[in-house]
Amino acid sequence: MISFRLNGKSTALEAPPIRRLADVLREDLGLTATKIGCNAGDCGACTVLLDGKQVCACLVPLGQLEGRDVATAEGLAADGALNELQESFLRHGAAQCGICTPGMLMAAASLLRSNRRPSRDDVEDVLGGVLCRCTGYRKIVDAVLNVGSSLPSISPKAGAAVGTSIAKLDGAAKLTGAEKYGADSFPADCLWLRTVRSPHASAGFKMGSFADLKQRHPGLVTVLTAADVPHNAYGIYPDIKDQPVLAESHVRYRGEAVVALVGDRAAIEAIADEEVPIEWHPRAAIMEPEAALAPGAPALHAFRPDNVLIRGFLRKGDVVAGFAAAKAVASGSFETPFVEHAYVEPEAGYARRVGERIEIFASTQTPYMDRDEIALIMGFDPSRIRIVPSACGGGFGGKLDLSVQPLIALAAWKLGRPVRWTYSRPESMRASTKRHPAKIQARFACDGAGKLMAVDFAGDFNTGAYASWGPTVANRVPVHATGPYAVPHVLARTRAIYTNCPPAGAFRGFGVPQAAIAHETLMGLDPLEFRHLNAIRAGDATATGQGLVASAGLAQCLDTLRPHWRAARAAAEAANRREIVSRRGVGIGCMWYGIGNTSMSNPSSMRVGLTRDGRLTLYNGAVDIGQGSNTIIAQICADALGVPVSALHIVMGDTDRTLDAGKTSASRQAFVSGNAAKAAGEDLRAKLLRLANVGEGAALELGAGQVILREGGRALTVDLAKLPALGSEGDVLIGEGRFDPPTTPLDADGQGIPYATYGFAAQMAEVEVDIELGSVKVSRIVAAHDVGRAINPQQVEGQIHGGIAQGLGLALMEEYLPGRSENLHDYLIPTVGDMPEIEVIIVEDREPLGPYGAKGIGEPALIPTAPAILGAIRHATGVRITRVPATPDRVLTALQRQAAE
Numbered sequence: 001m002i003s004f005r006l007n008g009k010s011t012a013l014e015a016p017p018i019r020r021l022a023d024v025l026r027e028d029l030g031l032t033a034t035k036i037g038c039n040a041g042d043c044g045a046c047t048v049l050l051d052g053k054q055v056c057a058c059l060v061p062l063g064q065l066e067g068r069d070v071a072t073a074e075g076l077a078a079d080g081a082l083n084e085l086q087e088s089f090l091r092h093g094a095a096q097c098g099i100c101t102p103g104m105l106m107a108a109a110s111l112l113r114s115n116r117r118p119s120r121d122d123v124e125d126v127l128g129g130v131l132c133r134c135t136g137y138r139k140i141v142d143a144v145l146n147v148g149s150s151l152p153s154i155s156p157k158a159g160a161a162v163g164t165s166i167a168k169l170d171g172a173a174k175l176t177g178a179e180k181y182g183a184d185s186f187p188a189d190c191l192w193l194r195t196v197r198s199p200h201a202s203a204g205f206k207m208g209s210f211a212d213l214k215q216r217h218p219g220l221v222t223v224l225t226a227a228d229v230p231h232n233a234y235g236i237y238p239d240i241k242d243q244p245v246l247a248e249s250h251v252r253y254r255g256e257a258v259v260a261l262v263g264d265r266a267a268i269e270a271i272a273d274e275e276v277p278i279e280w281h282p283r284a285a286i287m288e289p290e291a292a293l294a295p296g297a298p299a300l301h302a303f304r305p306d307n308v309l310i311r312g313f314l315r316k317g318d319v320v321a322g323f324a325a326a327k328a329v330a331s332g333s334f335e336t337p338f339v340e341h342a343y344v345e346p347e348a349g350y351a352r353r354v355g356e357r358i359e360i361f362a363s364t365q366t367p368y369m370d371r372d373e374i375a376l377i378m379g380f381d382p383s384r385i386r387i388v389p390s391a392c393g394g395g396f397g398g399k400l401d402l403s404v405q406p407l408i409a410l411a412a413w414k415l416g417r418p419v420r421w422t423y424s425r426p427e428s429m430r431a432s433t434k435r436h437p438a439k440i441q442a443r444f445a446c447d448g449a450g451k452l453m454a455v456d457f458a459g460d461f462n463t464g465a466y467a468s469w470g471p472t473v474a475n476r477v478p479v480h481a482t483g484p485y486a487v488p489h490v491l492a493r494t495r496a497i498y499t500n501c502p503p504a505g506a507f508r509g510f511g512v513p514q515a516a517i518a519h520e521t522l523m524g525l526d527p528l529e530f531r532h533l534n535a536i537r538a539g540d541a542t543a544t545g546q547g548l549v550a551s552a553g554l555a556q557c558l559d560t561l562r563p564h565w566r567a568a569r570a571a572a573e574a575a576n577r578r579e580i581v582s583r584r585g586v587g588i589g590c591m592w593y594g595i596g597n598t599s600m601s602n603p604s605s606m607r608v609g610l611t612r613d614g615r616l617t618l619y620n621g622a623v624d625i626g627q628g629s630n631t632i633i634a635q636i637c638a639d640a641l642g643v644p645v646s647a648l649h650i651v652m653g654d655t656d657r658t659l660d661a662g663k664t665s666a667s668r669q670a671f672v673s674g675n676a677a678k679a680a681g682e683d684l685r686a687k688l689l690r691l692a693n694v695g696e697g698a699a700l701e702l703g704a705g706q707v708i709l710r711e712g713g714r715a716l717t718v719d720l721a722k723l724p725a726l727g728s729e730g731d732v733l734i735g736e737g738r739f740d741p742p743t744t745p746l747d748a749d750g751q752g753i754p755y756a757t758y759g760f761a762a763q764m765a766e767v768e769v770d771i772e773l774g775s776v777k778v779s780r781i782v783a784a785h786d787v788g789r790a791i792n793p794q795q796v797e798g799q800i801h802g803g804i805a806q807g808l809g810l811a812l813m814e815e816y817l818p819g820r821s822e823n824l825h826d827y828l829i830p831t832v833g834d835m836p837e838i839e840v841i842i843v844e845d846r847e848p849l850g851p852y853g854a855k856g857i858g859e860p861a862l863i864p865t866a867p868a869i870l871g872a873i874r875h876a877t878g879v880r881i882t883r884v885p886a887t888p889d890r891v892l893t894a895l896q897r898q899a900a901e
């Protein structure tokens with residue numbers, strides 16, 4: 001028996017002294033505010049206080065707790081009210097997905113106990129061990145610095161929510177630990193599942209009998225193999241179902257699942273992989289596109305004998321004539337690596353059988369696609385699958401693909417018992433999709449006046465062992481290959497190529513960040529003015545021949561950057577006249593990004609209902625993965641309806657209770673689902689106005705069992721009690737809305753209207769390069785983004801901060817090496833100490849098709865950062881970095897090569 005104090009209360013536990021405190025808190029005591037992101041001391045998500053000092057609960061054995069004092073995030077709020085630190089986090093928008101938030105709070109609390117007025121350095125020091133993948137840390141640091149003098153609470157009146165920085169509607173739950181992520185909630189009688197995965201990138205295998213294994217481990221309830229999967233093939237695209245749930249006879253990448261063990265958790269965790277009777281026959285693996293394309297290379301999939309999953313193509317004008325008439329040409333070859341999403345929440349969830357249906361609670365970005373894919377795998381009608389999304393602890397595209405869902409569904413169905421599964425960090429990093437590595441060759445030509453004339457772009461993308469989102473990348477990149485510039489002659493070709501690497505999939509930008517590194521590196525010698533001259537504007541035609549009719553704010557972004565740019569360039573050049581070793585540089589990166597799916601219908605539908613007792617619910621099928629869609633979609637709907645946003649209750653993502661809002665991807669939820677929510681709000685409002693027979697301008701007031709509509713001096717009442725119930729939620733009035741962005745298919749030359757609207761941005765980076773060490777420190781970013789309309793400016797800023805952090809990682813440190821960087825101490829992501837000062841400038845060139853003028857910001861936030869940093873390195877040193885990340889060894893090599901020339 002071990003006795004200690006937990007959040008001020010005496011606690012005694014009988015458990016093995018070696019048991020990790022994080023497991024004791026979560027599994028034995030149900031205190032799930034303490035998260036597990038790595039179980040290895042790398043991420044800090046499990047940070048708690050031990051005798052007032054921050055520790056990683058995953059590294060503290062229970063045996064060390066005797067007589068000591070443990071504090072977790074559950075103990076911060078008193079009587080249900082947030083404490084001042086939590087309140088400050090809420091007001092500053094310091095929690096996005098929220099999975100790191102309890103750890104951040106506890107780390108900050110350890111500082112504030114001894115230092116009520118810490119400096120920025122003090123705060124950054126104490127938060128240095130806790131990773132956040134969403135926020136870019138700036139708002140977290142500000143929240144800690146401003147404890148006690150928090151920003152005021154914002155409560156807009158009816159009809160005035162859009163454009164205000166209201167706090168996240170689901171923010172408080174993220175701060176107290178009440179929010180339930182994939183691993184936080186499960187039935188008590190759950191079995192546990194784990195997989196055995198391939199140690200080889202390519203191998204055949206044979207399985208022996210599992211009878212001995214079951215005998216040796218009585219807690220092992222069942223073993224699943226490919227033979228148990230009713231339809232063992234899935235994939236994002238309806239015509240490319242190339243990925244098995246469990247491999248059949250051979251594996252195509254290291255980390256591919258082969259066997260699932262289901263049973264008592266302790267029993268199946270005690271089984272070593274080597275005990276499982278699998279006989280491996282390794283084969284030569286194809287790890288690079290060149291090897292996959294070589295004559296005679298074995299085909300990974302029979303239906304693609306040349307290993308080319310898909311080709312993208314775009315042709316506009318006459319590129320040969322364009323280059324022939326040009327006065328200057330810039331060209332280069334560029335290379336980018338696999339990049340890991342590194343969301344702090346590993347994949348997790350549980351499934352249970354309910355009669356003839358299966359319910360799945362899991363972390364996902366796309367409940368409706370999950371439903372349909374599980375139905376396909378199980379051979380069920382989709383109506384027999386219910387997906388209930390958990391809170392999502394970061395996705396960035398990585399949780400658009402299935403992870404735990406198929407096997408927990410299959411196991412729960414077969415056994416009639418609920419089954420849960422959480423990926424370990426190495427499993428997550430081994431098995432999940434990555435950003436596509438790219439090899440790009442590009443040439444840009446301009447005339448004597450600096451106007452771009454022609455672009456020739458060719459990109460090969462390593463799509464790994466399975467298609468995942470490879471077709472999306474191959475098709476999106478040609479459209480964006482010119483960058484956000486008007487170019488009359490364009491030729492762009494892409495290929496997604498199968499290899500024996502982990503599947504590459506969706507990651508914030510779908511290939512556009514890789515393309516942006518190429519086009520931005522090739523821009524001219526006066527970087528801002530050259531871009532301004534060539535910026536695509538309303539009235540110009542894109543490379544697909546689409547005439548931009550409105551909202552193309554790149555030139556405005558550059559105009560707002562100009563004074564910062566001139567001052568920073570002058571300061572850097574002055575400093576460089578004094579300093580030899582530490583060189584300063586200023587670079588610029590621009591981007592554009594088509595909002596929504598490429599040339600495809602991608603509708604969203606929303607419903608808002610009103611019950612007899614006057615309760616309003618927004619049934620919102622769009623999953624909030626931390627970007628804030630729960631809040632901004634509610635702001636839009638509330639304004640359309642004419643009620644305060646606080647009147648809305650939110651149901652998110654449950655496929656039994658919402659309509660299909662499509663995926664949380666392609667920066668589409670504000671624009672597409674926002675429009676659907678606006679239409680739903682307007683529909684319900686119109687019904688109420690009709691019932692009361694009042695005009696469009698009437699004010700609407702919700703009361704108990706009634707709605708009062710005021711017009712002029714009149715007050716008319718709609719008595720809700722008299723209305724019949726509609727549907728299963730008890731609503732008596734329902735508004736529905738649907739929006740599908742107007743696009744057209746692309747023809748054989750890639751011509752058409754791929755997107756209804758585009759986001760634009762220009763970012764400026766200031767760096768210091770140590771030319772003896774090759775190290776690069778980013779000191780400041782100024783980011784100007786045209787978002788159409790900022791529905792919630794604080795959340796737009798938060799997205800930009802987070803995008804900059806991921807862009808900085810892409811530029812300087814992140815490189816996933818299959819088989820080598822499968823944990824968060826070998827794979828580095830930016831910490832609070834890596835983050836520069838950031839200034840955000842929001843440009844609002846309103847989009848007439850957008851809800852109240854909004855476009856999107858999720859992916860645009862990241863794309864310009866790496867090019868801006870690379871441009872700054874070039875300004876500082878004169879060297880052009882064409883392979884990222886620009887690690888010190890690569891920068892040093894480039895400097896040495898330059899010195900030798």
Ligand code: FES
Pocket residue numbers: 035036037038039040041042043044045046047056057058059
């Ligand atoms: S879970 Fe403990 S440090 Fe990551």
Ligand code: FES
Pocket residue numbers: 094095096097098099100101131132133134135344393394626
């Ligand atoms: S808010 Fe920090 S990881 Fe998502």
